[in-house]
Amino acid sequence: xxxDIAILPLLSRGKHRSPRRGACFMELASYLAGExxxxxxxxxxxxxxxxxxxxxxxxxxxxxxxxxxxxxxVIGLRSEDPLWDDELTLLAASRALPxxxxxxxxxxxxxxxxxERRRAERNGWEELRFHPASRRAxxxxxxxERWAKAFVEQVGMVGAHHPGAAVVEIATVGLATxxxxxxxxxxxxxxxxxxxxxxxLAGREQARREQLAPEQWREVVAPAPVH
Numbered sequence: 001x002x003x004d005i006a007i008l009p010l011l012s013r014g015k016h017r018s019p020r021r022g023a024c025f026m027e028l029a030s031y032l033a034g035e036x037x038x039x040x041x042x043x044x045x046x047x048x049x050x051x052x053x054x055x056x057x058x059x060x061x062x063x064x065x066x067x068x069x070x071x072x073x074v075i076g077l078r079s080e081d082p083l084w085d086d087e088l089t090l091l092a093a094s095r096a097l098p099x100x101x102x103x104x105x106x107x108x109x110x111x112x113x114x115x116e117r118r119r120a121e122r123n124g125w126e127e128l129r130f131h132p133a134s135r136r137a138x139x140x141x142x143x144x145e146r147w148a149k150a151f152v153e154q155v156g157m158v159g160a161h162h163p164g165a166a167v168v169e170i171a172t173v174g175l176a177t178x179x180x181x182x183x184x185x186x187x188x189x190x191x192x193x194x195x196x197x198x199x200x201l202a203g204r205e206q207a208r209r210e211q212l213a214p215e216q217w218r219e220v221v222a223p224a225p226v227h
Contacts, residue, residue: 025056025067026074033075045078047088047164048198053171053190058176063184070192077198082122082162084201088132088194089115089164092171094137095190097144100174105141108174109148111167113140118162 023031026049030041039053040046052074056067093108093115100108116128130138138145175186 009167012013023051028071029074044074045084047085050165051168051194054172058172059184059187073195083160085164086119089167090131090134094133096174097137097169099178099180103190104170104174105144106147107170109144111163113148113152170193
């Protein structure tokens with residue numbers, strides 16, 4: 001932890017070279033965890049941290065302070081279990097799929113099929129057994145599912161890497177640009193639910209998050225001034 005930081009920095013978009021220039025969600029998490037200043041600290045699962053960075057950057061300035069109470073909860077949430085990647089990917093995709101634009105829907109539907117295929121192969125299932133959230137979301141957009149299945153049949157399930165990072169990015173960008181009343185609120189809820197999901201997977205007590213006093217964060221998370 002930087003010993004010369006007199007006050008916690010402002011929460012703002014993007015990556016920051018030092019806390020004197022501001023901080024994003026995960027940079028503040030690294031600070032609170034006592035790690036080296038970084039937007040990719042070791043204290044948080046990489047895909048959850050990726051989601052947090054995207055939500056931080058895509059949230060409107062006036063709404064970003066409301067993310068602050070979530071920061072302590074991501075500290076220590078990590079695992080090598082591939083189940084975490086699957087669950088986070090499917091949560092983001094299924095949450096965004098019904099409300100995003102058509103081209104985002106198609107990409108997310110392909111991402112869900114890819115993730116479900118990997119899940120089936122890892123568990124030794126001969127057929128796909130869709131996660132309930134995946135099935136509900138796909139049922140709301142049958143045309144996107146049909147397109148995705150045809151696409152997969154044509155090109156196959158290519159790629160050696162888990163689709164999580166790409167799917168989470170498409171989901172968050174899609175939500176941020178969706179024609180919904182409160183996109184920042186939807187992004188915040190997605191991140192909060194992703195944290196609760198990881199807390200459940202880790203067997204962590206969730207009650208502590210509710211006990212944080214907003215007054216403790218007011219100076220920390222005020223939108224950074226525009227220069």
